[in-house]
Amino acid sequence: GAVVSQHPSWVICKSGTSVKIECRSLDFQATTMFWYRQFPKQSLMLMATSNEGSKATYEQGVEKDKFLINHASLTLSTLTVTSAHPEDSSFYICSAKRGFLSYNEQFFGPGTRLTVL
Amino acid sequence: SQQGEEDPQALSIQEGENATMNCSYKTSINNLQWYRQNSGRGLVHLILIRSNEREKHSGRLRVTLDTSKKSSSLLITASRAADTASYFCATEETSGSRLTFGEGTQLTVNP
Numbered sequence: 001g002a003v004v005s006q007h008p009s010w011v012i013c014k015s016g017t018s019v020k021i022e023c024r025s026l027d028f029q030a031t032t033m034f035w036y037r038q039f040p041k042q043s044l045m046l047m048a049t050s051n052e053g054s055k056a057t058y059e060q061g062v063e064k065d066k067f068l069i070n071h072a073s074l075t076l077s078t079l080t081v082t083s084a085h086p087e088d089s090s091f092y093i094c095s096a097k098r099g100f101l102s103y104n105e106q107f108f109g110p111g112t113r114l115t116v117l
Numbered sequence: 118s119q120q121g122e123e124d125p126q127a128l129s130i131q132e133g134e135n136a137t138m139n140c141s142y143k144t145s146i147n148n149l150q151w152y153r154q155n156s157g158r159g160l161v162h163l164i165l166i167r168s169n170e171r172e173k174h175s176g177r178l179r180v181t182l183d184t185s186k187k188s189s190s191l192l193i194t195a196s197r198a199a200d201t202a203s204y205f206c207a208t209e210e211t212s213g214s215r216l217t218f219g220e221g222t223q224l225t226v227n228p
Contacts, residue, residue: 006159032214043205044160044218093159097214105150106216110159 002028004096006109013084014117021079021112023094029074030096034106035067038091050077084116123206123219131227136193138222140206141186147209149182149189150216154203163191163204198228 003026013019023033032051036044048069050056056069068080077096081088091113095106122141130136140149148167152160166173166182166189173180179192193200203223207216 034215036218043220046215046217049215091157095160095216105162105165107162108152108160111157113157 002096002098002107004030004094004107004109006092006094006112008112009110010113010115012115012117015085016083018080018082019084019114021081021092021094021114023077023079023096023109025075025096025098025107028096028098028107030077030098031074032097033071033077034095034097035069035077035079036093036095038093038111040091044093047079081114084114086116089114089116123204123222125222126220127223127225129225129227130196132196132198134196134226136196136200136224136226138191138204138206138224140189140191140219142189142206142208142217142219143187144208145211146184147211149180150207150209151178151180151189151191152205152207152218154205154221155201156203160205193224196224196226198226200224200226 005024007022035047037047038044046059047062048056048058050069050071052071052074058064071077091111093111095108097106124139150165151163154160164175164180166180177194182189203221205221206219
C-alpha cells in the first residue's frame, strides 16, 4: 500500500517561532499533496493544495504568508507555520495523491500535533 | 467550506449491532469516500464509491450513494469495540481533486 509519513509527529514551540512540518510519500510519487488542519472534535479543513514545482493554491481565509508550502519534489512537501501563535495550535495532516486520474484516492499522513505556548 | 453534513453527530451502540451513518453533500462529485479516524490519529481510508456506482461492499462495510439526493450512507455490520472511532465522508468534486470533508460521526461501540 501507499505510505505517507509526517515529521515531526508532535511539536511544542514558543509563540513567535516558526515550525516546519514535512510530508513524504514513501513508496510512490505524489503528483499533488494537500495540507489540512483539524481542531479538536472538528472535521478536517483543507488549507492548501500543492503540485510539485509550482506554487501552492490556498483556500479562502488561509494566509499564504503565514503558512508557507514548498513542494520541492514528487515525494516531499513542507508546511512552515511562520511566527506561530497559540491559535495556530492544531492537528496538521497532509495527504498525497498518486497519479492524475480523479479516482485515485488520497493517502493521508499520521498528522502532526502543533502546540504553541 | 464544508459541504458534507453527517448525521448522527454521535452514535452509541452495543457490540454486535449495526451502525449506520449518513452523509449529504451539495455539489456534483466524482466520488465519495469514507474515512475512519481514531482519536488523535491520522485518517484511514475505508472505501471509495464513484458517482456512477450505487452500492459498494468491503468486508463488514456497505456504502450506498444516491446522487439524485446527494447523499450516502455507511453501514458497519456486526460492530466491534475496535470500530469505535470518528467516521468522515469526503467528496471529490468534479471541479478538481480536492476533498471536502463532512463534520463526522463519532461512533462508540460498547463491549
